[in-house]
Amino acid sequence: MADHQPGLVEDALHTLGVTRPEMREANRRWQAMSRSPKSRGGLQRYRSVLGPPESDTARRIGDLTCRALTWPVPLWPDLRFEVLTAPGGGVWNEWLVRAPGAAGPVLRTAEDLQPWCCTVDEVARAFPPARPMEGSAPSRWRLGFAAPGPSGPPKQRIAEFTWGLLQRLVE
Numbered sequence: 001m002a003d004h005q006p007g008l009v010e011d012a013l014h015t016l017g018v019t020r021p022e023m024r025e026a027n028r029r030w031q032a033m034s035r036s037p038k039s040r041g042g043l044q045r046y047r048s049v050l051g052p053p054e055s056d057t058a059r060r061i062g063d064l065t066c067r068a069l070t071w072p073v074p075l076w077p078d079l080r081f082e083v084l085t086a087p088g089g090g091v092w093n094e095w096l097v098r099a100p101g102a103a104g105p106v107l108r109t110a111e112d113l114q115p116w117c118c119t120v121d122e123v124a125r126a127f128p129p130a131r132p133m134e135g136s137a138p139s140r141w142r143l144g145f146a147a148p149g150p151s152g153p154p155k156q157r158i159a160e161f162t163w164g165l166l167q168r169l170v171e
Contacts (some may be wrong), residue, residue: 004167005115012075033094042091078102095164110147118166139163
């Protein structure tokens with residue numbers, strides 16, 4: 001997220017009481033664990049780092065029934081970190097989603113799309129039909145859609161997300 005919003009990351013570090021070196025060390029440990037040949041695979045990795053999930057529910061997506069596990073996120077109380085697993089336990093998606101019962105932002109125009117205010121799903125629902133697009137890294141997504149500006153007709157736009165959280169609009 002620091003690639004797109006360094007100022008917001010700096011504010012988040014301050015809010016969490018974490019220094020940049022501590023953030024880099026945590027990232028280094030996560031990357032080493034993720035890439036280690038001895039690493040716990042799939043869902044066990046998340047359980048070992050995040051503890052037991054807040055919720056573990058079955059979810060139907062098309063013809064596939066998967067598990068959706070969520071954990072609270074201290075920085076964003078209205079969001080949850082969600083991991084979706086296929087039958088057999090393989091992780092196939094991980095991102096931030098709105099917590100059940102939490103009110104998401106009102107999204108009517110492109111100006112409403114501020115960094116870190118909304119998730120992929122919220123933008124897709126606000127501006128249908130949205131078109132999922134490949135991101136620049138495994139934790140990044142892009143979404144194509146049409147949204148009006150302050151005045152005038154809707155215009156084609158692309159939103160970039162990291163871990164499911166809006167980072168920026170690309171015109």
